[in-house]
Amino acid sequence: MTAFTTPEWQALADMDTDHRALRFLTAGSVDDGKSTLIGRLLYDARAILADQLDALEKKAAGAPIDLSLLTDGLEAEREQGITIDVAYRYFATRRRKFIIADAPGHEQYTRNMVTAAAGSDAAVVLVDITKLDTAQQPVALLPQTRRHALLAQLLRVPSIVFAVNKLDAVADPGAAFAAARDALQAFARQAGIAVAGIVPVSALRGDNVTRRLDADWYDGPALLELLERLPAARERSDGALLLPVQYVARDGDGTGHQPRVLWGRIAHGQVRAGDEVQVLPGGERARVAELRRAGETVDVVEAGQSAGLVLDRQVDVSRGDWIATPDSARTSSRFSATLAWLDTEPAQPGRRYWLRHGHRWVQARIVQIDHRLDIHTLQPTDAQALAVNEIGRVVVEAQQPLPVEAYADNRVGGALIMVDPVSNRTSGALLVASAD
Structure with missing residues (x-):
């Protein structure tokens, strides 16, 4: 009994490892265990400072460490036991680096989840198995679980993973996971969500988070193993150029000549020195006389990279304008x-x-x-x-x-x-x- 069909997991396992950092968010309802899951990942990856770990151990006073305290940093969060703001954390394994966003689960702070999803490569939506009536058929998912999955899909988060949490707290974890998995798959089909995986975990105990679960009812990967294989998002570098101008700078060369450099991060396409470009919404055209990136003059800059363009003539360009391949963008x-x-x-x-x-x-x-x-x-x-x-x-x-x-x-x-x-x-x- 597994949440992965063989072709799905095999396709990921056979892929060359993407060594680019993976930005992923955790989402779900209140108390689903998002902060604890992130704390578990940081703890197992040894990404916790020694003094921070000492403080947690002293506070635990011999009891198990409360790993959620690693992310609930605001005083109001600690007092209420909930996540209010998006908390970002970083860790790395031998395979790749990770940037985690712990999004609030409370409905009141859904706006913060939208912020976290905007630039994420993946979303891990947690499902608390103890909140579901797995004896009911079909199992009814929590509204916030559905809402967060839909928002992740609407915001074009490339990979959506469901993590069924707290399986250590139910009598028959295999049957409970199967029921939750079937409900999630039915919801995903109905919503048109392409699911990258559904994995059982116990964030509190560490089951199937960084090491595979030893159970006869599940033969898929651990959560971290799956995350290491997910691709990082990449905007298309072929086709027409589109670049939002973030700021305009004067770049002196010591000779009195101060060309205007138009800086921004390329949304899609690429730009080369000598290319003709069009400024929107004005519509004026010019050629790229010089191209800068990271303080150096270069020949080409692609999507996802920041570029500085020096045009061959004076054109009225300011922050908020867009630069595009001529006649490619419609206003x-x-x-x-x-x-x-x-x-x-x-x-x-x-x-x-x-x-x-x-x-x-x-x-x-x-x-x-x-x-x-x-x-x-x-x-x-x-x-x-x-x-x-x-x-x-x-x-x-x-x-x-x-x-x-x-x-x-x-x-x-x-x-x-x-x-x-x-x-x-x-x-x-x-x-x-x-x-x-």
Whole structure:
């Protein structure tokens, strides 16, 4: 009885090891054991400072160490026993390096989970087996488990892993895991989520976290073994260039000549010295006279890397503009998008917000709400507004045209945030579906 079909795990096992650092987040409902799982990974990987370990051992006073304290760093988190803010931790094995984001499980802090997912290569969604009625068929998953998995999918996190936790606390772990696994697989099929794996773990005891579980009902990999094999996300480096300008600098060479260098991280494509480029939304064209990266002059820079462009003529470019291959990017002021609403004030048609796309801020309004996604049935339902933590499809109209792309094609060009102009709260995350 295994959560992996042989071809799925064999395909990962046969892959060349990706030595790039893997950024992954842990998510799930409150008290599912996210912080304890991360503490277990850090503890087993020996990524804990000696004085930190001494402090934990003294506090435990001979009892087992509370590994969740390694990530719950805020005073309010320690007092309440919950994770409020996203906590980042780093560790490494002989195979690769890892950057972990411990996302809050409480529904009130879902917005922080969206922040953590935005740049992640993988998501580990924890499922607390003790909170499920495994005798019920089919097993009903917790709403927050479904919500976090859906958000990870909507935010295009490439690999989604379910970790069924606390199996040491049930009488028949094999049967309980099988029931939870079947429910997760059914949910994933219904939601269209490509699952990288479903693994049983006990974060508290360390079962199947860094070492394989010795059980006749599971013959798949340990969680860490799976994470070591997952690919790191990489935006496409072929095709047209798209680069959001982050800042413009003057770079003196000691002779009085100070060329303007346009800096930004390439969203997709690549740029070479001599290429013709177009500045958006203005539309002016120029050629790349010189190309910089990490303080050196280079011939080519690819997607995911930061580049400094010196153009062959003076063009009006400022922070927030975009640089693209001529005629490759289309600007639009009206587009359809999936909206993950994060504000306590509901999203309503007609209200104005600030939009941030790349490094540009523009005013915009929600023109209409097409539907709301029911996270239980995964079906669209009629809606006149979106409440906090709800997900829906909306039409947005901006005051200025933006070079938006479908989020499914590019996470940079297709992502925007909405900010309330009065409170300055981040109100929602927009994932572009199509532009008019």
